[in-house]
Amino acid sequence: MTLNPLLPLIYEPLVRTALLEDLGRAGDITADAIVPANQQARLQMRARQTGVVAGLDIARCVFQMVSPDVSLRAERPDGGAVEPGDVIATIDGPARSLLTGERTALNFLCHLSGVATATATLVEAVKGARAQIVCTRKTTPGLRALEKYAVRAGGGGNHRFGLDDAVLIKDNHIALAGGIRTAVERAKAHTGHLVKIEVEVDTLAQLEVALSLDIDAVLLDNMRVEQLAQAVRMADGKVITEASGRITAATAPAIAATGVDLISVGWVTHSSAALDIGLDYLS
Template identity: 70%
Template sequence: MTLTPLPRVMIEPLARAALLEDLGRAGDITADAIVPADAKATMVLATRQAGVVAGLDVAALSFELIDPRTEVAVIHSDGTGVSPGDVIATVRGPARALLTAERTALNLLCHLSGIATQTAAVVDAVRDHKAKIVCTRKTTPGLRALEKYAVRAGGGANHRFGLDDAVLIKDNHIAIAGDIRTAIERARAAAGHMVKIEVEVDTITQLEVALAASVDAVLLDNMSLEQLTQAVAMVGGRAITEASGRVTAETAPAIAATGVDLISVGWITHSAPILDIGLDIAP
């Protein structure tokens, strides 16, 4: 799968907001006091542990927004696996700018690389099956585009990006509508012809009703392996099958073996540990 970089117009507002949060009302008073204004530096972004890189563009932009004279030379691009000690990029430019942007660049790079790393682990766990690993809307407010990009960098795929690009009927929608069929009928009457409809079900009985209404996809929520196997057989290719609930790299292979098309994992965006990356003075 080709990893397409996010356009600058999408990532620049996020980098600017993060830098402004750090600069506060007076800028970097530490670097400004200690580092001469004309000092230059060459530094390296180096990994402390194995993982998958993601977020180099937004990290590089963080340096550039502080001072456009900075230059970032990428050695290991996004989506690349790295080992401890690998230099993933070299950063050159005014020393003050490098130090001022350091934390913002690392916050974003480490976080996104952590997501890519954890995604890659789950993707690798199901490599012998057809199931794709997809993320959810359980993302950090303001960072969804970056976090979903990081999932792609790790070899995963994206579920819907927001409330407006697909219909996902969940338990609370059904409870308020009164029943699954009513919820589906209302959604179909309101949605455009390009909008797909997915229904969350947690029992085989609910699945039967959803299939009778010809939905596009079914979210099989917290089902046992036996139920998932039965559900996939019942669907018989008439809808996309998606499994969710309690998914880890350890449990994913058995879930994938049931024959589901997708496995959605919320924690790879909302709880993935960072990949430890540092910014060091070049030798």
């Protein structure tokens, strides 16, 4: 799968906000006081853990927003695997600017690389099965596009980006509508022909109802492995099957073995640990 870069238009406002938060009203008073204005420096970002890199363009944007004279050369691409000690990027430019931008750049890079690494762990766990690991809308407010990009860097795929790209009829929608059939009928009457409809089900009885309707996918929520296998047999390729609910690298292989098409995981974006990346002064 080709990893297409994010458009700068998507991340530049986030970088600007993060820098403004850090620089406050007076800028970097520590670097300005200690480092001569004309001093140049070189820094290297190095991995301190095994993982997958994501977010180098965002890190570059941080430094260049502080000073256009900074250059960042990626030594490992986004989506690339790293081991402790591997050089991820080399950064050259005014020393003050490098010091001013380093924390914000690392905040983005470490977090996004953590998301990519967590995703890659799950992708590896289901290797050889048809199931694809996908993320959800359980993202950090404001960072959804970046975190979903990091999931792709880790080899996963994306579920919907927001409430406006697809219809996902969940348990509360069904309860308020009075049933699955009514909810689906209302959704089809409201949306256009290009909008896909997915229905969340908790039981095989609900699945049977959902499969009798004109829908595109079923979300099999918190089902046991035996139920998932039966659900896949019932679906028989007529709709996309998606498993969700407290899935880990330990439980994912058995879930993938049931034949589901997708395994959706929220924690890769909302709870993954940051990848430890250091930034070392060279000269």
